[in-house]
Amino acid sequence: MLKYLELGVCGIDLKPSHPFIGSAIRGVFGYALKKASCPFVSANCEKCDISGKCAYNEFFENVSDTPNFRLDINLNQKSFDFKILLFEHAARYLPYVAIAIANMQEIGLEVSRRKFKFSNFTLNGEIVEPKFLLSNEPEPLNFTPDFTAGDYEISLLTPLRIKQKKRPRPPRDRL
Numbered sequence: 001m002l003k004y005l006e007l008g009v010c011g012i013d014l015k016p017s018h019p020f021i022g023s024a025i026r027g028v029f030g031y032a033l034k035k036a037s038c039p040f041v042s043a044n045c046e047k048c049d050i051s052g053k054c055a056y057n058e059f060f061e062n063v064s065d066t067p068n069f070r071l072d073i074n075l076n077q078k079s080f081d082f083k084i085l086l087f088e089h090a091a092r093y094l095p096y097v098a099i100a101i102a103n104m105q106e107i108g109l110e111v112s113r114r115k116f117k118f119s120n121f122t123l124n125g126e127i128v129e130p131k132f133l134l135s136n137e138p139e140p141l142n143f144t145p146d147f148t149a150g151d152y153e154i155s156l157l158t159p160l161r162i163k164q165k166k167r168p169r170p171p172r173d174r175l
Contacts, residue, residue: 001142001143001144002087002088002142002143002144003087003088003091003140003141003142003143004085004086004087004088004091004140004141004142004143005085005086005091005094005123005124005138005140005141006072006083006084006085006122006123006124006125006141007083007084007085007086007094007097007098007101007121007122007123007133008081008082008083008121008122008123008125009081009082009083009084009101009118009121010081010118010119010120010121010122011079011081011118011119011120012079012080012081012116012117012118013079013116013117013118013119014079014080014109014114014116015078015079016077016078016079016080016110017110019075019076020075020158020159021073021077021080021082022071022073022158022159024080024109024110025071025073025080025082025109026071028104028107028108028109029071029084029100029101029104030056030059030060031107032100032101032103032104032107033055033056033059033060033096033097033100033103034056034060035100035103036055036056036096036097036099036100036103037054037055037056037093037096037099037100038054038056045057045061046061055093055096055097058090058093059090059093068086068087068088068089068090069084069085069086069087069090069097070084070085070087071083071084071085072084072085073158074157075157075158080109080116081118084097091140094133094138095133095134095135097133098121098130098133098134099134101118101121102130104116105117105118121133123138124138124139124140124141
């Protein structure tokens with residue numbers, strides 16, 4: 001069983017200029033999360049004494065573990081709306097994620113750093129106030145797979161980046 005929270009950012013008032021918006025959202029989210037969670041924004045994470053308790057380090061610098069968050073973004077959207085899934089212990093970083101999303105509005109999206117506003121947050125499918133995300137410990141959802149171990153074929157709708165030994169892994173047809 002996998003425990004997770006699903007935070008949705010809805011009603012963003014910008015229209016994307018490209019069909020794949022994932023890198024734009026990931027980039028500004030990373031920068032905004034560092035501002036929200038790190039008292040030493042310009043410091044090197046590897047040399048930081050508190051990196052083991054830092055949301056930014058957990059999500060973006062921790063290359064030894066499987067990421068405990070995922071951005072859920074569709075291709076060819078008419079807005080920049082997205083979801084963030086926080087798995088297992090990463091759910092404790094929900095307040096930092098909420099602050100980072102507020103920071104994202106001021107930083108702006110895409111190369112031109114277009115400022116934006118969003119109409120609401122959803123948490124596990126329910127509309128919530130931002131202050132709820134800062135002061136409560138919501139009940140996580142549970143995912144229990146209904147399949148057994150074996151060989152499976154996965155079809156992806158978006159690009160997938162896989163790293164192996166800290167380097168991008170070549171596509172299967174080049175192995």
